Amino acid sequence: MKTNKPLLKANNVGIHFGGLKALSGINVELNAGELVGLIGPNGAGKTTFFNLLTGVYEPTEGSIVLDNEKLNGLAPYKITRKGISRTFQNIRLFGELSVLDNVKVAYHSLARHSIFSSIFRLPSHFSGEKEIEEKAIEFLKIFNLESFMYEKAKNLPYGQQRRLEIARALAAHPKLLLLDEPAAGMNPQETRELMNLIAFIREKFQLTILLIEHDMSLVMGVCERIYVLDHGQLIAHGTPEEIRNNPKVIEAYLGEEVS
Ligand SMILES: Nc1ncnc2c1ncn2[C@@H]1O[C@H](COP(=O)(O)OP(=O)(O)OP(=O)(O)O)[C@@H](O)[C@H]1O
The missing domain is CATH 3.40.50.300 (P-loop containing nucleotide triphosphate hydrolases)
Incomplete structure (x- = not known):
């Protein structure tokens, strides 16, 4: 508003x-x-x-x-x-990563679970991962990209790569x-x-x-x-x-x- x-x-x-x-x-x-x-x-x-x-x-x-x-x-x-999040004039996705991982990366930058818990695979690491994945999938749904979530980002058609870039920017809240x-x-x-x-x-x-x-x-x-x-x-x-x-x-x- x-x-x-x-x-x-x-x-x-x-x-x-x-x-x-x-x-x-x-x-x-x-x-x-x-x-x-x-x-x-x-x-x-x-x-x-x-x-x-x-x-x-x-x-x-x-x-x-x-x-x-x-x-x-x-x-x-x-x-x-x-x-402040942005997208770029020339798309900058992680082409070799899946569509889902591209969005998860943005969540990881904000994640509450610590590097310590990730390294030692503590329960908080797994609950954090699960939460991140669920949220990332929610975003992909909004952008109509969930059916491509395991596809490498570089294989998406151009228009969908643009949408994925916006989804990723939004995931950083x-x-x-x-x-x-x-x-x-x-x-x-x-x-x-x-x-x-x-x-x-x-x-x-x-x-x-x-x-x-x-x-x-x-x-x-x-x-x-x-x-x-x-x-x-x-x-x-x-x-x-x-x-x-x-x-x-x-x-x-x-x-x-x-x-
Ligand atoms: N790192 C840099 N070093 C030197 N000059 C730069 C640098 N970055 C931008 N410029 C110059 O600043 C000016 C503005 O460039 P900018 O890319 O911001 O324009 P723009 O409005 O986004 O153009 P376009 O619509 O073509 O993308 C240009 O003259 C550009 O060459």
Whole structure:
């Protein structure tokens, strides 16, 4: 459910790589439960922003705050534990592992049973394993992937690999889910189904979602608000209607489809 409670604040965030200012002066606020789009032409800095939010890069200026806690400088796995999960533009599954194990891996990163109990195979290890497996299967059901659970991830068709990546990200119990072009490479039918699924999981898991997507009809159709990046700067922010009619956005996308 959409709220006015701030979950994430990026305050004046920037990063440079040597002489290249990939992002500067970025102010983004996400309220709990919102589904927000992040768009912009190629090379605008969208994935770099995700890399900042997830600790892959540390901002060279500004601060990133999740639930009143500053994230700057935290390692990616710590940020995952604080509640930010993501998917990648190029799918990054463990191809040789089963579909089920791909989701279980995400649970293991949060599991309550200790390494000690795992090494010595204590009862708590087995009950922990069983619980993880049951939860992982629940997720696979939501994503219609349970009939493939023993298949190697690399053997799934492309659209299902994308869905599995989202399932795995969700298994880490995020408050904020970052989706980097989740519909890339999907056909129109798969894209429509994916959008319905994203809307569904947002409601079911009370998630906040930030979505990078090149398919404008998709972004305009599902997002409540949209931020637009161009050349490392935010050039616009507003409702889909406001963004569609914003002259700066139209100029940035000159030659590309905006509606
Ligand atoms: N590690 C890095 N070292 C140097 N430059 C980088 C690095 N990461 C990103 N950049 C640069 O930052 C800029 C923004 O790249 P980014 O991948 O974030 O854009 P994008 O909006 O996600 O593009 P696309 O839509 O094509 O995926 C580009 O000029 C890119 O070359």
